[in-house]
Amino acid sequence: MASKSKCHRVPLKRLTSVAALFCLFILPALAWAENKCSWMNEATASGILGGEATGMVTAGGAERATTCEFKQLGTGFMRTLSVTVEVTPDAHARLQTIARSCGGDAALMKAIGNEALFCPILDHKDGRGEFLVGRVRDQVFTIAIKTTHKNDPILTREMLVVRIYTSAEQVAGNLF
Amino acid sequence: MKNSIIFLIGGLFLAGSWIVPALAQQGGTQDATKPSPPPAYTPRPKGTPPVEDTPAQLEALAKWKAKEEQMLEADREAHNAVVTPSYNFHYGKLSPYTPGNVTVQGNGFLQPDAYPSAEYCGTCHQEPYSQWRQALHSNAFRTPFYRTSVNILIRDPTRGIAFARHCDSCHNPIGVLGGALTEDSKLDRSKFDSDGLTCMTCHSVVALDSTNGNASVKMGVPSVIVDEKGERIPGIVPFDMILKHPERHSQAVMHDFLHTPEFCAACHKANLPATLNDYKFIRAFTAYDEWQQSKFSQRNPLTFYTADFTTCQGCHMKRNPNTLPDYGAKNGTFASHRWLAGNTAVPFYYGFDDQLTKTIEFLRSGNYLNVDIFALKKNGDDELIAPLGEANYNLAPKDNVQVFVVVQNKNIGHSLIPEVRDLYESWLEFSVTDAAGKEIYHSGSLAPDGILDPRAHSFTNRPVTDTGEFVDNHKVWTIHSVAYDNTIQAGRSVLVRYQFQVPADAMGAFTVTAKVNYRHLRQSYLNNVLGKDHPAYPVVEIASRSRVLKLGDNKPEVGNSEDNPEWMRWNNLGIALLDQFQYQESVQAFSHVVKLRPEYADGYINVGLTDMMWEKFESARTSIHKALSLDPDSARALYYDGLLQRRAGNTERESADFSKVVKMFPQSRDARRELGIVYYRKHDYPAAIEQFEALQKIDPDDLAAHYNLSILYRRTGRPDEAAAQQGMFADKKTDPGAPTYSLNYLHAHPEITIESIPWHLHTDSELEGGQLQNGK
Numbered sequence: 003m004a005s006k007s008k009c010h011r012v013p014l015k016r017l018t019s020v021a022a023l024f025c026l027f028i029l030p031a032l033a034w035a036e037n038k039c040s041w042m043n044e045a046t047a048s049g050i051l052g053g054e055a056t057g058m059v060t061a062g063g064a065e066r067a068t069t070c071e072f073k074q075l076g077t078g079f080m081r082t083l084s085v086t087v088e089v090t091p092d093a094h095a096r097l098q099t100i101a102r103s104c105g106g107d108a109a110l111m112k113a114i115g116n117e118a119l120f121c122p123i124l125d126h127k128d129g130r131g132e133f134l135v136g137r138v139r140d141q142v143f144t145i146a147i148k149t150t151h152k153n154d155p156i157l158t159r160e161m162l163v164v165r166i167y168t169s170a171e172q173v174a175g176n177l178f
Numbered sequence: 179m180k181n182s183i184i185f186l187i188g189g190l191f192l193a194g195s196w197i198v199p200a201l202a203q204q205g206g207t208q209d210a211t212k213p214s215p216p217p218a219y220t221p222r223p224k225g226t227p228p229v230e231d232t233p234a235q236l237e238a239l240a241k242w243k244a245k246e247e248q249m250l251e252a253d254r255e256a257h258n259a260v261v262t263p264s265y266n267f268h269y270g271k272l273s274p275y276t277p278g279n280v281t282v283q284g285n286g287f288l289q290p291d292a293y294p295s296a297e298y299c300g301t302c303h304q305e306p307y308s309q310w311r312q313a314l315h316s317n318a319f320r321t322p323f324y325r326t327s328v329n330i331l332i333r334d335p336t337r338g339i340a341f342a343r344h345c346d347s348c349h350n351p352i353g354v355l356g357g358a359l360t361e362d363s364k365l366d367r368s369k370f371d372s373d374g375l376t377c378m379t380c381h382s383v384v385a386l387d388s389t390n391g392n393a394s395v396k397m398g399v400p401s402v403i404v405d406e407k408g409e410r411i412p413g414i415v416p417f418d419m420i421l422k423h424p425e426r427h428s429q430a431v432m433h434d435f436l437h438t439p440e441f442c443a444a445c446h447k448a449n450l451p452a453t454l455n456d457y458k459f460i461r462a463f464t465a466y467d468e469w470q471q472s473k474f475s476q477r478n479p480l481t482f483y484t485a486d487f488t489t490c491q492g493c494h495m496k497r498n499p500n501t502l503p504d505y506g507a508k509n510g511t512f513a514s515h516r517w518l519a520g521n522t523a524v525p526f527y528y529g530f531d532d533q534l535t536k537t538i539e540f541l542r543s544g545n546y547l548n549v550d551i552f553a554l555k556k557n558g559d560d561e562l563i564a565p566l567g568e569a570n571y572n573l574a575p576k577d578n579v580q581v582f583v584v585v586q587n588k589n590i591g592h593s594l595i596p597e598v599r600d601l602y603e604s605w606l607e608f609s610v611t612d613a614a615g616k617e618i619y620h621s622g623s624l625a626p627d628g629i630l631d632p633r634a635h636s637f638t639n640r641p642v643t644d645t646g647e648f649v650d651n652h653k654v655w656t657i658h659s660v661a662y663d664n665t666i667q668a669g670r671s672v673l674v675r676y677q678f679q680v681p682a683d684a685m686g687a688f689t690v691t692a693k694v695n696y697r698h699l700r701q702s703y704l705n706n707v708l709g710k711d712h713p714a715y716p717v718v719e720i721a722s723r724s725r726v727l728k729l730g731d732n733k734p735e736v737g738n739s740e741d742n743p744e745w746m747r748w749n750n751l752g753i754a755l756l757d758q759f760q761y762q763e764s765v766q767a768f769s770h771v772v773k774l775r776p777e778y779a780d781g782y783i784n785v786g787l788t789d790m791m792w793e794k795f796e797s798a799r800t801s802i803h804k805a806l807s808l809d810p811d812s813a814r815a816l817y818y819d820g821l822l823q824r825r826a827g828n829t830e831r832e833s834a835d836f837s838k839v840v841k842m843f844p845q846s847r848d849a850r851r852e853l854g855i856v857y858y859r860k861h862d863y864p865a866a867i868e869q870f871e872a873l874q875k876i877d878p879d880d881l882a883a884h885y886n887l888s889i890l891y892r893r894t895g896r897p898d899e900a901a902a903q904q905g906m907f908a909d910k911k912t913d914p915g916a917p918t919y920s921l922n923y924l925h926a927h928p929e930i931t932i933e934s935i936p937w938h939l940h941t942d943s944e945l946e947g948g949q950l951q952n953g954k
Contacts, residue, residue: 038362043362043363043364043365043367045363045364045365045366045367046365046366046367046368048366049366049368049369050368094711112528112529113527113528113529115322116708116709116711116712138322139708139709140709168368168372169368171320171368171371171372172367172368172371174322175320175322175325175371176325176329178322178325178326178329178707
C-alpha cells in the first residue's frame, strides 16, 4: 500500500527502474488478486458447472451488490454461475422482495444461511436455470445457474437443484 | 474392456459423491440420502476360511494394484503441480499442515479424489452411512457454528487461512491434506466441504502419531482393500472384489486402534500452540485425558469410585440393532455412527429430527448425573440438616434457608462440560415455589432474549484475552487466561448453595427444584453466528431433583429411589467440599461415610486425603493406615501412604508404595511421576528417566515430566534432549502473568466474579454487614 502511494507521489520521469517495474507489473497483479471472488473459487465453480470456468468480480457499492460471475464455454453453449452479495439493514425484507421474482414458484431451501428460497428460471428453448436468494445475518445473496444448452446433459433440471444447493452452501458458508 | 467398465462404474460413483450429499440437506428430500441397493451377497458361514485365489486371479489383482498405484501417483503429481506453486507455506515447506499435527503418507498434497466417497461406502454399509449423514462428523466443517469461528480466523488481519489448518485438520482434513487451505485455492471445494469427516478419513488413518491431539494422526492413501500380502490397494474397487474377500476389506479399513480412546484423542484433545497464537501453548480441551483420569479407564488408582472399563466408543458408538441392510453387521447390530453426545444445534439447524431426538434421549439417559438436594442450614446456624429425606427438621415463616445442592458427575467419562466450554452452556436452575405455585426464588432462568442469567451457577468457563476481555466469539488464538472454569470433572461432585427467605405469610409446603440444563450453544454465540433473529435453540434438562419442604415438622421420608445411598450422598458432599477447600466440613462429611460403612477402605482414604490437603499429616496417617488394614492392596491408599512416607523421610517405604502402585496401574501418571521423583532423589537417574518417559508417553504435555527430564537428560549427558524438554516446559507452563488478565476481566464483571470463588452462595437476600451477593 505504501509503495502504491509512492508511485502516485513521485513524478513519472523520476521513477527508478525498480519502481517503474513495480508499478507496471506488481500493481496489476495485485488488482487481479483483488478480483478474486470471496465466496467461491474458480475450481469450485468449474466443478459445479461441469467444465473449466473463468470468473469475473464486479465490486459493489452503496447501491449495488458485489457480483461474481463464472462462465463456462462449451461448443455452441454457455453455462454461467452468478453470485451477488449485498449488505442491507433489513435483510429479511430484501430477501422477500427478491424472492418475488420467482412468482409463486419459490420454495424453501433448508439449512442454507439463515433462510433461503429457490426457483427455476429460463426453463424454455433457450436453456434452463435455477435461482436462489438467501440470507446470512444482514447479507443477502443470490445465486443463478444457467445453461444455454437446451438439453444440457450435466445441468439437467434435477442436477440444477442439487448444484444450486451446493453453490449456496459454499457461498453461505463463506458469508458466515 | 473389463477394466474400462470398472473405471466407468468407479467414475459414476465418484461423480455421485458430490451430488447425493447435497440433496440430503434439502427439507423433505432425505430419501435421496439412501444409496443405491447393495449388490447381492450371502455371507459365508462363520469360521469358513477365506476364499483362496487362483494364480490367475492373483496375477490380475497384482496388475490391478499396479495400475491403481500408477494412476494415483500420476494424479497426485498433477494435483501437486497445480496446488504447490501458489500454496502458502507459512510455516515452511516441511510443515504444510501446521498448526495442525496431521501428516499424510507419500509425497506432497493428497488429491481429494483419492478418497472413496461416503456413498461408495454406503452402498453396502447403509446403516452407518445414514447415521453418519446426520452426525457431527459428516457436518464437522460446513455448519454455520463452525464456519463463523473459522472465518473470523481466516479474515483476521494478523492471521489468515494458513492458521485455519489448526482447526480444519480435524474439521476438514481432506481439504487440509489436499492443499485447499491457502489464499488462492485451486481445489473444487464442493467435493469435500459438505462431508467433513467422511468414512475414508477415519478409515484411512494408518498410524496414531501420539496423544498430542490437534489431529495427531498419519493419514494413509485411502484404500478399501489389501492384496493377499496385506498390501494396500489405493482407490475404489468393484464391490465383488470386496464381497469375495471381506477379510481383506476389513484389513484395509478396520485398524485395531479405531476401537481405542487414543484414536479419539487425535481430535478430542486440542491445544493452542504458539504457531497459532504467537504466545504459548495453552490447553484448549482434552476429553481424552479426562477419560484417562476417570474411573472408566481403570488406569487411575486415585478415583473416588470404580467402574467397568469403558472406552469413548463404549458410550458414543454403542451397538444398535440394524434398521437398514448392512453387510458389516454383526449379529444384526452395528456400532452407532451417530456419535451421540451433546450437540443439539447441528441437527436442529439441519432439521435432522432423528439425530436431535436421539441426542436428547442420550443426554437424559445413562444416569450420567445425580442431582441431590442434600441439606439445609437455617438462619445462619452452623448445624447442617442432612441428608434431606432422612433428617428431622422444622421450618417456619421468615426462616432464612440455605439449600445445599450436590451435583455429581456420576457416569460421564469426561467433564461436564467437556471440550469447548466457552461455547457450550450447562447450568443449574434452582427454584422455590409455594403451594400455590408462586415463585419465591429462582436462579438460572433465561431472559426473554435467550441470555442466561449471568448469576446462574454454570458449568462453563470464561477464557479471556490479554486485556481481560471475554473471548466471546471463539477467537481461541486470543485466549491468554481463563477467568474461571467451573466444570465438574468425571467422578467428582460440586456443591452449589442457594439462600432464600420463607415469606412471613407462607403456608403449607414449598417445592424446591434443581435442574441441570444444557444448551448447545450459548445464546450470545448463537447471536454472533445467526444474528439475533434466529429460533430458540433447544435447552435440554439432563437431570433434576425436587423436594417438598413443609412448614412445621418434616419427618424422614420412606425410601426414595431417586437418591444415591446415604453413604454416597455424604461421600459426594465430602468430595465437593474438598474441592472447595472446606477441609473441616469435608472431613466431617467423609466421617459420616466411615460411620455408615466402617468396612469401606475408601471412606478412610477420603478422610486421610482431606487431612493431607489440610496439612494434618498425623491424622492423615491414622486414616490411611486404617484403610490399608482393611485393604492392604488398595493402590489408592498405597499412593497416599507413599506421599506420607516421603514426608516422614521413609524413602524405602515410599519407594515400595509407589512401585507397587505402578505395578498395579502402569498407566497411572501420578504414580509414575512420584516414583520418578523417588528415583531422582536417590540419584538413580536411569530409573527416574524411565518413569518420566513413561509418564510422557501417557501424557505428552505433563509438566513434571518435561521439567524433570530436562534436568535428568542434562545430568546424563544428553544436552540436546534436555534443551528440548526445557523448551517444552517453558512453552507449556502457565504464564505467570495470566492471572492478571483474569483479574482484569473479573474486576469489570462483578456480576460473575463470584463464580470464580469456589465457596460461594447464590442469593437475593441481604447478607451480614449489608453487603449483597451476586453483584446485586
